[in-house]
Every structure is written in structure tokens, then in C-alpha cells.
Amino acid sequence: MKRKLNENDVPTSAEPEADQQMANAETTTTTATPEEEATFADLGLDARLVQAVAQQKFLKPTLVQRKAIPLALDGKDVLCKAKTGSGKTAAYVLPVLAGILKKKSVDSTAATTALILVPTRELADQVFKSIELFSAFCAKDVRAVKLTDKLTDAVQRSLLSTCPDIVISTPARAWHNVNGNSSALALDKLSYLVLDEADLLLSYGYSEDLESLSWSIPKGIQTIMMSATLTTEVDSLKKIFYRDQQPTLLDLEEPDAEGEGVTQLVTKCGEDEKFLLIYVIFKLQLVKGKCIIFVADIDRCYRLKLYFEQFGIRSCILNSELPVNSRIHVVEEFNRNVYDIIIASDEKEVLGNEEKAEEEQEEEENEGESKEESRPKKKRKAAKGDVEYGVSRGIDFKNVAAVINFDLPTSASSYTHRIGRTARAGRAGMALSFVVPQDLYRKHIHTSIASSEKDEKILARITKQQAKKGKEIKPYNFNKDQVDAFRYRMNDALRAVTKVAIREARTRELRQELLKSEKLKRYFEENPSEMNHLRHDGELRTARQQAHLKHVPDYLLPKEGRQALTAGDIGFVPLKKFDRRAGTKRKGGKRSAKAGVRKGDPLKTFKARRKTK
Ligand SMILES: Nc1ncnc2c1ncn2[C@@H]1O[C@H](COP(=O)(O)OP(=O)(O)OP(=O)(O)O)[C@@H](O)[C@H]1O
Secondary structure (H helix, E strand, O other): OOOOOOHHHOOOOOOOOOHHHHOOOEEEEEEOOOOOOOOOHHHOOOHHHHHHHHHOOOOOOOHHHHHHHHHHHOOOOEEEEOOOOOOHHHHHHHHHHHHHHHHHHHOOOOOOOEEEEOOOHHHHHHHHHHHHHHOOOOOOOOOEEEOOOOOOHHHHHHHHHOOOOEEEEOHHHHHHHHHOHHHOOOOOOOOEEEEOOHHHHOOOOOHHHHHHHHHHOOOOOEEEEEEOOOOHHHHHHHHHHHOOOOOEEEEEEOOOOOOOEEEEEEEEOOHHHHHHHHHHHHHOOOOOOEEEEEEOOHHHHHHHHHHHHHOOOOOEEEOOOOOHHHHHHHHHHHHOOOOOEEEEEOOOOOOOHHHHHHHHHHHHHHOOOOOOOOOOOOOOOOOOOOOOOOOOOOOOOOOEEEEEEOOOOOOHHHHHHHHOOOOOOOOEEEEEEEEOOHHHHOOOOOOOOOOOOOHHHHHHHHHHHHHHOOOOEEEOEOOHHHHHOOHHHHHHHHHHOOHHHHHHHHHHHHHHHHHOOHHHHHHHHHOHHHHHHHOOOOOOOOOOOOHHHHOOOHHHOOOOHHHHHHOOOOOOOOOOOOOOOOOOEOOOOOEOOOOOOOOOOOOHHHOOEOOOO
8 A cells, every 4th residue: 555656657658639639720728817807797798697696606707707708798609628617607608698688688589599508417407507597687588498307208399389598408308309309499590509518428429419400500600619628529529510610719728726726646555445545534534525436337336335334424326327306416415515425436338539549549558468468348338327417527516625536537538527526616625546556456355347457557648638737646645554453344344245235225226216206305395304314325224234333443543633533633635715514513413524724734643645756
């Protein structure tokens, strides 16, 4: 565990250079200047929208909003790249709403004026809610519908028959309603097309739907694309939707202000050590605040949840198998601070162009390896769950202190999206990734899929991509002696989390979540005392319970940390900007960890050693 990053670990492999292909667009490369103090009113937005923005307590526009809104109001096609969590949603929703209000002031005929395409149901829901909030003072003039709820064709037809001003959809749902379903969605009066999370739309397998839609969309309408990265996929979309016109490209690089942004750490460890470290992290409260843990697949979600249960650590799960209502509900409740830990699996079985390019490149690198040495490539199966599911991408999780990549993602772009769930809207956050080095991966004792020999190669790509953005990923080494003291407890717990227990947990959770239908939700809203039944972080209890594991005996605590622990004074993340629960009582009566601020090495009291280069 004490193994430190050395020069040999420094990444060398290259990534596809998609940015190059954007070169022929009209480009405005911009760096934030603190002097730009424009307000929303200065941007030329309708007064009702400015009022709604103020109600959201947005004091001033973010960089992407300052740059994109005036261009969009001016009728320009915009292709905008800005980092995750920088406020891209408002940057297109506000000018679209402004355009609709302007149009309505002269012509009140009902017509679908804007089509917003997003890759997942979760995002459609989020964009819909943003539109509701921003149109709070002009609700009678703007009607939006989303086509991503599991509704029958008849219901979708009736929703669309009144020609809502804005339609939010995945490309597949939109095309289904344009082409099939009695041509319920009429696009002939369209003025705006928005492609949100443009870098993801193709990787979700919507290429045919997008191509078909592009031919049904009237020529000359205003097209806005938003993306966190400029990939070959964005370039393909640009060709499909802008054809001969060149959009204005906003390539926004915004340096983090002091105390903002993501602190990126990586710990090299064996597969079983991941379980040891994650236990230590939560039992010693090294992460202060809310946390999202990403794992490689659905079974891993349940393995980790059951493992946590052994220690009395509550968590909830997000994966593509759960009903969409449950998924959205988990995110909403997490954002209301009901839960502290989400375990999410986000890997898509379908590879996007960028991932494919990454894999191809890796194949080239592997050419020299002997056949016996190189492991057969894992065949990608068709996704079992909802193909329109996605949590690491675009979802606005609020106040996330830390993202932990328990399993490393399979691509650098996926890493960018995952860590973008923390440090949003100018806050601070931490991302810790576990990486299984090549020499350790064969020693897995509890594998289902787990990390592979690829981890280090993927880390190399991630490091390179982050370096391009001027970001560093620092090695983080736990104190081996202190962590080792917890090892026998980890083994006890892991032994109880058998394959049968995982299978049972998966089935049980699915059954429970299906039961928690909208109807039940309404019932519990009327009967709040019974709300506990609707919680998503309940114990699954399919693994043997071991009462002694739920408490950490004093002798296991780090000497210096004992007092600090009760004082909430150790941990990774200085939660500088969010004091949401500092000193407050939480539901269930437990006093929350103090959202304290530590200067210097956050784990000093825990004797962590970080190698300085
Ligand atoms: N001007 C603003 N002032 C304060 N907060 C803002 C402002 N604009 C947006 N936000 C908040 O910032 C958060 C991130 O915004 P948003 O989800 O639009 O980011 P994004 O760039 O689309 O991120 P991603 O690429 O991950 O989808 C949201 O919680 C939003 O309410």
C-alpha cells in the first residue's frame, strides 16, 4: 500500500486529438477575467427571467452564461465547451425562454418552438425542472413537456397535441414521436434546437435517431450545442446539425479561483485493499460531507452496499436497473441532504467514438505483447438496464464533498464527467481514485469484474488529459500500519458478502424500488411519519449480520485521531464553501460531522504520507 508513484508510473500514452478537428470553426477562445462583473439584467434578458434568476439566488452569471447568452439572444448558432458544473443549463435555457417570450408577444399561436435533446432520462428531468424554475414569472406563457417518462404512446400524443413551446427528450423518444406515434411531434415551427451534453449523445447510441432527426428539422433554425469536452463525437454532431454553416465556437477555459475546484488524488492498492480503505475512510469520517462512490457494475454496487451494511454505514444505490422514478427520487433526496453516500455504477456497455479510439490506441500499444500475456478483451454485452440511464454525466448533484472512483472508469472522458459531480458552481471538492497496479491485479480475492490490468493505462490517459487542463493528480498514500489494524474486520465483513447475498440483494432492491411507485410516494407525502419505508438507503440484510463490526473499538482508532474524530477534525476535504450541516442535528438524531476547514495536509492527524515530487 505504501507503494509510491515513481517516474515509471508517469503516463505516456496519447489520446485522440479531437480538438484539432474543431479548428475550422469560427473560434472565440476565452479566459475568464475577474473584471467582468455583468449582471443577468445586463445580458439583455426579459425582466421576468431576470426575476426568476434572482429567485434562484444566482448573484451574477457564470462565464459560460456571460458569453453564451448574448450570442444566443442575437440569434447565433453556438457550440460551447465549458467545464462540468459551470452553469451550461441556464446558458441555453434562458435565451431560449427569452426567444419564446418575444415570439409570444407578437404571435400567441401554439407551436413547438424549441426542441432540447439530452442523452438520459435523468437529464431530461433536470432540464425540465430548470425550465420550470426559470419560467416561474412567465409560467402562463411557456409550456414545456418531457417525453422521457415511461408514458404510453397515447399519453405522449395527447401531451404533444397541444403543441408545447418546449419539448425535452432523448433523441430516441423524439424521433419515435416525429416518425412513429402518429407523427405526434411537429417540428415545422421549430426555431431552436439544443443538444445538451453533446459529447455524450452519440456514445449513448443515438446516432441513427440524430441523423434522422436532422433531416426533419427545418433549415435555418438556431442550433445550440453544449458540451463539457470537445470530442470527435461533438465534431460528428457539428457536421450533422450545422452542415455548411459554422457555429460560433466558445471554448471556455476557466481557471479555478482559490479554494475552488477538484483536488484530485490517486491511491494505488490491491483489489481487496480498496475495501479496507473505503471502510477506513467512512468509519473514521475522513470525508466530511456527501460522497458519490463509482463502481464498475451493478453487482459491485450491491457488494459494496452489503459490505457497508456490515459496519452500519448507510448508503443508497443508483444503477440502470432501478426504475427511473426511484433514480430521480434518489438524486432529489440526496440533493436535499437526506443521504450522505451514493454508490453508483455508470459504465455504459456501448462504447462511444472516443472510448473506441482510446481502445484502438491501446491495441496498438499492446501489439508487442505475447498472445499468452494479453488477456482476451472483455466482450461488451448489450446493456441490461435502461439504456437511457446516466448518473455520472450531467446530473447536478448538489454539495458533493467527494467523488471516490472505487473502480476506475474505462476512459478519460468518463473520469472527467465523474469528477465533475463534485466542486460544482464554484465550490471545492475532492476526487480520490483507487488504481490497481498491474503487479497486484492478479491477486484479487473478491473479484466479480473489478479493476483489471488496464487501470494503470487508463490512469495514464486520465493524467495526460488532466495535465492538458493544467490539473494535477497527486498520489495519496494511507498510513499502512494504521490501516492494517482494520484488516481483520474487513475480512470478516467481506466473507459475509457472498455471491448469493449479492444476487438476493439485487433482486430484493429491485422489487422494493418497483413497489415504491408514484402512488406510494404520494401516500407517504400525506403520511410523512411512514416516510421511512420509502428511503432508498435501507439495509438489504441479505448478508450475515455481525453486530461487533458496527462499532470501532477505541484501540483501532489512530492515537492522534481519537479526539479529532469526535471533534470532526480529520478528513480529506476542507468543505470551505458549504457549511450546510455544520453543528446542526441531522435526521435520526445524530450530530453531523463538523464541516470544518483544515489547512495543509488534510490527513495529517491520521499520519498520512503524501509523496511530494
Ligand atoms: N449564475 C449562477 N450562480 C450560481 N449558481 C449557478 C449559476 N448558474 C448555475 N448555477 C448552479 O450551478 C450548478 C451547475 O449548473 P449546471 O448543471 O447547469 O452545470 P453544467 O455546466 O451543465 O454541468 P455538467 O457539464 O456537469 O452538466 C447548478 O446547481 C446550478 O443551479
